[in-house]
Amino acid sequence: MPRFPEVAESSVGLSDAVFSRLVARARERGGKVYPLHVGDTYLDPYEGARAEAIRSVDHQRLHNYSPVQGEPALLDAILAHVDRRSGAALDRELVQVVSGATAGIAVVVDSLLSPGDELLLLSPFWPLVRGTTQRRGARAIEVPFWDRLESMGDAAAVEAYLESFVTPRTSAIYVNTPHNPTGHILAARHLDAIASVAERHGLWVISDEVYEELWFDEEPASAWMHPRLRSRSVVVHSVSKAYGLAGARVGFVHGPATAMQAIRGVQTFVTYCAPRPFQLAAAKVLTEGRGWIASTRAHYRELAHRAADALDVPRPPGGTFLFVDTRGRRRDGESAFAFLERCVDRGVLLTPGTASGKDFEDWVRLCFTTLPPDDLHEALARLRQVLDDR
Ligand SMILES: Cc1ncc(COP(=O)(O)O)c(C=O)c1O
CATH class of the missing domain: 3.40.640.10 (Type I PLP-dependent aspartate aminotransferase-like (Major domain))
Incomplete structure (x- = not known):
C-alpha cells in the first residue's frame, strides 16, 4: 500500500515524456526543428467547426x-x-x-x-x-x-x-x-x-x-x-x-x-x-463536413505518397504515419537510438519504434500530416540525407 510520498504502483513509470531525450537534444541544437513525431495536422478544421464559429x-x-x-x-x-x-x-x-x-x-x-x-x-x-x-x-x-x-x-x-x-x-x-x-x-x-x-x-x-x-x-x-x-x-x-x-x-x-x-x-x-x-x-x-473530409483525404493521400516515395518505403493505404524499418539503412554498428539522434542533429524529430512495442526497437515513426507541405518536403530531404549518409 503506497503511503506518502509513494504513489500507486499502477502509475509508477507512466509519463508524458516518451520523446523527452530527443526533444531535449533538439532544443540544445537550436535552429528550426521539424517535429514529425507529433501525430497531428497542420490544417485548420472545417470552418463551421472552428472555435470561433x-x-x-x-x-x-x-x-x-x-x-x-x-x-x-x-x-x-x-x-x-x-x-x-x-x-x-x-x-x-x-x-x-x-x-x-x-x-x-x-x-x-x-x-x-x-x-x-x-x-x-x-x-x-x-x-x-x-x-x-x-x-x-x-x-x-x-x-x-x-x-x-x-x-x-x-x-x-x-x-x-x-x-x-x-x-x-x-x-x-x-x-x-x-x-x-x-x-x-x-x-x-x-x-x-x-x-x-x-x-x-x-x-x-x-x-x-x-x-x-x-x-x-x-x-x-x-x-x-x-x-x-x-x-x-x-x-x-x-x-x-x-x-x-x-x-x-x-x-x-x-x-x-x-x-x-x-x-x-x-x-x-x-x-x-x-x-x-x-x-x-x-x-x-x-x-x-463531408466535402472538407473528402478534400483532406485526397490531400493526405498525396502527402503519404510523397513521404513514402522520398524514403523508399511502400505507400501506406491509410492513416497519418509511416513506420519505417531502419535495419539495413543505418550505419554499420549504429544503434537505432543513435540513428534517431542523427536525425535530430539534422533538425528532424521522429518517434522511436519502442513507443509502439518492445519488439520495434529498429523502427521509427513519422507523421506526414503535422507540417505544411513545404516543411514536410524539407524534413523529408533531411531524412533522406541521414539515410544516404552511411
Ligand atoms: C490509434 C489511436 N487511437 C486513439 C488516439 C487518441 O485520439 P484522441 O485525440 O481522440 O484522444 C490516437 C491518437 O493519436 C490514435 O492514434
Whole structure:
C-alpha cells in the first residue's frame, strides 16, 4: 500500500515524456526543428467547426455541463454518421460521447478489465494504449502482428498465432484499423481470425476507429461490422484525426448494452462530460463536413505518397504515419537510438519504434500530416540525407 510520498504502483513509470531525450537534444541544437513525431495536422478544421464559429450568442448556456451521454445534437449527428459510414442503425441509448479517444479508451479499459486481466495489443500499436492498460493495473500483452500481416498466412494460421497469446486472464483484444503507426488496413482473413479467437474464449474486442475516414484507396468496411465481431465490439471513434479537431477532445463510443451501461457509469466519474462547445463543433463537422473530409483525404493521400516515395518505403493505404524499418539503412554498428539522434542533429524529430512495442526497437515513426507541405518536403530531404549518409 503506497503511503506518502509513494504513489500507486499502477502509475509508477507512466509519463508524458516518451520523446523527452530527443526533444531535449533538439532544443540544445537550436535552429528550426521539424517535429514529425507529433501525430497531428497542420490544417485548420472545417470552418463551421472552428472555435470561433461556436458562439454563446447562438447557444444558450454554452459553457455549462452537457448531459453525461452527450449533447443531443451530437448524438443525432453520430447516429447519422455511423449509418452512412458503416450501414449500422445504432440504438441511441448505446452511444456515449467521451473526451477524445484517449479518455474514451481509458474509460472502456476501466469498464471491461479488472486489475490483473490481460489485454492483447496487436503490435506495433498507438503508443498510449499500453500506458492506458497499465494505469488500470491490467497487463498489456504485446502480440507482434502488423509488421508480418502478409507473411502470416491464411485465417487459420493467423488464428493459431493469436491463440498462442491467450491465457485464462485474457479479457479483450485491441484492434485499430486503419492503423497507427503502419497505416495498414486489416483484411477479412485477419478479422475472421480475430473473431474466431474472441468467440472461442469469450473475449471483448475494443475497436479503435479513429482513422476510419483516412483510407487512400477503396473505402474499407468497418472492422466492427464483421458479422462475428459486431456483438462483442466496443467501438471508439474520435473527431481528432480526419476532422483536424484534436484539441477539441471529443470522441464517442458504442457497443453492447452491458458494456455501455458500465462505460456511462465510469465516464460519469472520470470527465462527466466532454467540452460542450466542441461537442457542438463535432456535431457540425459530422453533419456538414463531408466535402472538407473528402478534400483532406485526397490531400493526405498525396502527402503519404510523397513521404513514402522520398524514403523508399511502400505507400501506406491509410492513416497519418509511416513506420519505417531502419535495419539495413543505418550505419554499420549504429544503434537505432543513435540513428534517431542523427536525425535530430539534422533538425528532424521522429518517434522511436519502442513507443509502439518492445519488439520495434529498429523502427521509427513519422507523421506526414503535422507540417505544411513545404516543411514536410524539407524534413523529408533531411531524412533522406541521414539515410544516404552511411
Ligand atoms: C490509434 C489511436 N487511437 C486513439 C488516439 C487518441 O485520439 P484522441 O485525440 O481522440 O484522444 C490516437 C491518437 O493519436 C490514435 O492514434
